[in-house]
Amino acid sequence: MRLGSEQLSKIPATVVTGFLGSGKTTLLAGILRQMTGKRVAVIVNELGEQDIDASLLRSCALENAPNGETSGGHDMFEFANGCICCTVEERFLPVIQKLIARGERIDHILIETSALALPKPLVQAFKGPEVSQHCTVDAIITVIDGPAVAAQCLLKASADHDPTLQALMDDQLSAADLVLVSKTDLLDEEERRRVEAFVAAKAPAWGKTLFVDASLAADVARLEALLGIGAASEEWIDAMANPQHHAQHHIDACVMTLGEVDLKAFERALQGILSTHDIYRAKGFAAVPGKPLRRVVQAVGERLEGYFDRLWVSGEPRQTQLVIIGRHLDRDALHAALACAEVPQA
Structure with a gap:
């Protein structure tokens, strides 16, 4: 769809949705690294109490910040411990209205929804x-x-299949102008x-599908193309079927602090709990003795990966924080399993 002259004068917003560990934050991080010379407002919504994704995105924005710039030229709004699709009037609209009030300073709005968000509301x-x-x-990018x-x-007919989560993914796909695999x-x-x-079978007939890998994060041309789709999604969203019942009550989120x-x-302890508990996603930062950089730790299912992302800031507590999302989580048991890796302070 092409933007009309009326849409060209408006602030474009891209809604990025998708289930836990799909790569939403990685996509936005790549965009922010490449969006030099433009001011982007970023709205991040997470399930847990800690804004792990917002912290990662803030670091990416700062990588290309001009001297003396403390925000990377971008505005960051964080919504933790809940889903903004359920509190649009109370939490989401006031932020959008705040951005409109200074519209001449905003080139684009990026919205990363929580994994359980229903795009339609x-x-x-x-x-x-x-x-x-x-x-x-x-555009709505799923x-x-x-x-x-x-x-x-392959699991769809098995006992391990969760129909509630399947319905959630169906809703996210049915609203997609673009599906990124x-x-x-x-x-x-x-x-x-x-x-x-x-x-x-799930996405709109007019939607596009793009298969991508880690190389997308450095592909400036493709990243820029993702911010000029011009779908004007609000004009057709009412035609989308009403979303299925929200899956929030099926999900637990707890924060581990060490x-x-x-x-x-x-990592051994984390791998152990991933294989013995019903965990969808684990994500956070580890403080490693003698290392000036913080360690990003993230897992989807039983896949565990990590990397060092930035220096610990002066005065910042050298703590290990991990948000774990899953079903029927026993916080005390999880904490005890991870605490065995804690290094006693001298």
Whole structure:
């Protein structure tokens, strides 16, 4: 869809949705690293009490910040411990209205929803008269984990299949102007065909599907193209079927806070709880003795990965913090399992 002259004068907003670990934050981090010379407002919504994704995105924005700039030229708004699609009037609209009030300073709005967000209520907020005059939804981008979806297609008839989460993913796909299938370098040909068929059955007929891997984060041309789709999604969103019942009550989120940890012992302990508990996602930062950089730790299912991302800031507590999201979580048992990796302070 092409933008009309009316939409061209509006602030474009991109809504990025997708389930836990699909790659939403990685996508936004790549965009922010490349968006030099433009002011982007970023709205991040997380399930847990700690804004892990917001912290990661803030670090990416600062990488290209001019001297003396403390925000990377971007505005960051964080909504933790809940889903903004359920509190559009109370939490989301006031932020959009604040951005409209200084519209001449905003080039684009990026919205990363929580994993449980239903896109329709959020996009409908852009139809109100106070917002529709000034903003348009450039696109709804739904990110899905290619290997996870390929495996889920095989599990669909098994006892491990969760129909509530399947309904949630169906809702996210049915609202997508663009579906990004991530981690496709891990798919073989048969798995790719399985994912293609799954997306084709769920996504709108007019939508596009793009298979991507980690190289997208450095592909400036493709990242810029994602911010100029011009779908004006708010104009068709009412035609989308009403979303299924919200899955929030099926999900637990808890925060683990430790001191410095022995990295190998911590990763072994984390791998252990991933294999013995019903955990969808674990994400956070580890403080490692003798290391000036903080360690990003993230896991989807039983896949665990990590990297050092930035220096610890002066005065910042050298703590290990991990947000764990899953079902029927025993916080005390999880904390005890991880605490064995904690390094006693001298």
